[in-house]
Amino acid sequence: MFCYQCQEAAAGKGCTVKGVCGKTDDVANLQDLLIYLMKGVSALSVRLHETGEEMPEVNKFITDGLFMTITNANFDKQRFVKKIEKAFRLCEKLRNRLAELGVLYIPNHCKCLDWKTKTIEKMEEKAKLVGIFSTQNEDIRSLRELLTYGIKGLAAYAEHAANLGYEDTELYAFMQEGLVATLNDNLSGDELTGLVLKCGSMGVKVMALLDKANTSTYGNPEITKVNIGVQNNPAILISGHDLRDLHDLLEQTEGTGVDVYTHSEMLPAHCYPTFKKYSHFVGNYGNAWWKQTEEFEKFNGVILFTTNCLVPPRSNATYSDRVYTTGSAGFAGFPHIADRINGQPKNFSQLIEHAKKCNAPTEIEKGEIMGGFAHAQVLALADKVVDAVKSGAIRKFFVMAGCDGRMKSRDYYTQFAEKLPHDTVILTAGCAKYRYNKLPLGDIGGIPRVLDAGQCNDSYSLVVIALKLKEIFGLNDVNDLPIAYNIAWYEQKAVIVLLALLSLGVKNIHLGSTLPAFLSPNVAKVLVENFGIAGITTVDEDLKLFLG
Ligand code: FSO
Numbered sequence: 001m002f003c004y005q006c007q008e009a010a011a012g013k014g015c016t017v018k019g020v021c022g023k024t025d026d027v028a029n030l031q032d033l034l035i036y037l038m039k040g041v042s043a044l045s046v047r048l049h050e051t052g053e054e055m056p057e058v059n060k061f062i063t064d065g066l067f068m069t070i071t072n073a074n075f076d077k078q079r080f081v082k083k084i085e086k087a088f089r090l091c092e093k094l095r096n097r098l099a100e101l102g103v104l105y106i107p108n109h110c111k112c113l114d115w116k117t118k119t120i121e122k123m124e125e126k127a128k129l130v131g132i133f134s135t136q137n138e139d140i141r142s143l144r145e146l147l148t149y150g151i152k153g154l155a156a157y158a159e160h161a162a163n164l165g166y167e168d169t170e171l172y173a174f175m176q177e178g179l180v181a182t183l184n185d186n187l188s189g190d191e192l193t194g195l196v197l198k199c200g201s202m203g204v205k206v207m208a209l210l211d212k213a214n215t216s217t218y219g220n221p222e223i224t225k226v227n228i229g230v231q232n233n234p235a236i237l238i239s240g241h242d243l244r245d246l247h248d249l250l251e252q253t254e255g256t257g258v259d260v261y262t263h264s265e266m267l268p269a270h271c272y273p274t275f276k277k278y279s280h281f282v283g284n285y286g287n288a289w290w291k292q293t294e295e296f297e298k299f300n301g302v303i304l305f306t307t308n309c310l311v312p313p314r315s316n317a318t319y320s321d322r323v324y325t326t327g328s329a330g331f332a333g334f335p336h337i338a339d340r341i342n343g344q345p346k347n348f349s350q351l352i353e354h355a356k357k358c359n360a361p362t363e364i365e366k367g368e369i370m371g372g373f374a375h376a377q378v379l380a381l382a383d384k385v386v387d388a389v390k391s392g393a394i395r396k397f398f399v400m401a402g403c404d405g406r407m408k409s410r411d412y413y414t415q416f417a418e419k420l421p422h423d424t425v426i427l428t429a430g431c432a433k434y435r436y437n438k439l440p441l442g443d444i445g446g447i448p449r450v451l452d453a454g455q456c457n458d459s460y461s462l463v464v465i466a467l468k469l470k471e472i473f474g475l476n477d478v479n480d481l482p483i484a485y486n487i488a489w490y491e492q493k494a495v496i497v498l499l500a501l502l503s504l505g506v507k508n509i510h511l512g513s514t515l516p517a518f519l520s521p522n523v524a525k526v527l528v529e530n531f532g533i534a535g536i537t538t539v540d541e542d543l544k545l546f547l548g
């Protein structure tokens with residue numbers, strides 16, 4: 001195996017024996033094979049689009065297949081085998097339809113279109129030949145992978161929006177065209193860079209679509225204090241990002257005596273008006289994803305993963321028989337709740353019956369944290385915020401959105417937040433917030449010093465806020481605002497968020513805790529020269545730099 005798609009890539013280079021994330025060699029290879037086959041399916045599908053037709057089944061397959069290969073989403077070998085078999089069937093179906101339409105020539109014809117097998121052994125053999133190193137040139141490889149990872153992030157957000165009935169065929173078309181572009185040996189580095197930037201603008205589109213899906217369905221997030229203690233009922237802990245799954249679960253647990261808590265990235269759900277109505281939706285349990293192995297032991301109840309970040313349980317874990325997955329998430333041995341059929345709710349009855357037999361959660365902390373500062377809520381407070389900036393009460397905003405991770409070096413973000421001067425405000429989104437959202441950082445004239453917009457996809461909210469402030473202050477350039485960007489990344493959804501910010505012209509973003517291993521020195525140089533992207537150093541040095 002070779003994988004370097006996330007921030008934890010072994011030794012800052014890539015995982016070769018087993019993923020630091022826990023992904024095994026065979027699963028990593030099958031993920032490579034699936035990506036390879038999805039390029040073939042996409043080549044056929046793009047050709048079909050040219051005739052004015054499309055197959056919704058293919059859009060769903062590509063979106064879901066990409067999402068399943070994101071870091072920490074799916075570790076279940078059998079699910080990848082099934083997906084690979086589905087790729088063969090879809091190739092067949094697309095070829096037949098194209099033949100009916102008289103289309104025989106497929107540009108960028110991928111060798112994967114000529115390869116097929118029925119055995120897992122042959123899949124495993126083939127997988128070893130189609131990984132990242134099948135592109136020889138280091139810079140082209142880097143750009144192809146950067147594009148692929150951006151598209152994976154895009155797919156994740158598109159899937160959440162689609163689950164709520166919001167779709168945009170342009171996004172599906174771009175995912176497929178982007179995958180096909182990675183097969184094209186005639187594309188120059190500049191052309192691939194152009195596609196990477198286009199991927200960023202698609203990122204803005206998908207986040208806007210998901211924002212519309214979430215807020216039209218569940219209302220605009222409101223300032224909310226979220227309980228982090230526990231109650232006495234047995235409970236289900238829901239993790240991941242999918243709000244439709246949460247909604248189905250809340251509906252089905254109502255009146256059963258089973259409480260529902262959020263974990264990690266599901267925390268912001270408490271701020272949506274629709275979800276606030278459920279009295280058994282009682283709070284958030286624990287912290288960012290990587291603390292789950294410790295926290296799930298104490299939760300005592302049933303755990304449901306709707307997406308990443310799933311950490312394989314230790315061999316002596318006591319909670320392994322209480323975990324379920326659904327959607328793109330998967331882990332061999334954890335029961336998987338099937339997809340919804342024709343938009344009908346998923347069936348969570350198995351989890352609910354299981355939860356009833358469990359003990360109530362053990363309290364690990366007490367108190368409340370505040371959230372709900374998505375764009376509508378912040379813009380409702382715009383006058384207050386603008387006055388605070390004009391009077392000098394707020395000197396600078398720090399966008400510290402992104403992801404958390406288990407590396408010790410991530411303490412940087414806690415210390416950075418602690419050492420920020422009292423006339424600064426942190427704008428956050430994503431699980432990065434857990435590094436400082438429980439610190440007593442206070443407020444500035446009633447404006448909390450940590451404004452949490454929500455999940456990583458709600459970084460879109462931060463963009464809306466920045467653009468509105470630019471307008472209010474009559475500036476021509478978003479980079480003239482008193483906003484600094486000190487972003488923490490971990491996996492591929494953070495890649496699409498970063499590309500989206502670049503496509504909006506945001507410059508001088510600092511990215512940590514380390515720069516991506518998949519950036520070749522030349523590609524990194526392009527990002528530094530054109531966008532001022534930089535890494536992080538020490539808290540004190542960076543504070544000096546940011547505060548000028
Ligand atoms: Fe975090 Fe995981 Fe939301 Fe990611 S829980 S790391 S960028 O999946 O998606 O922020």
Ligand code: SF4
Nearest residue numbers: 003006015019020021
């Ligand atoms: Fe390594 Fe990250 Fe790939 Fe997992 S996803 S194998 S940790 S680079």
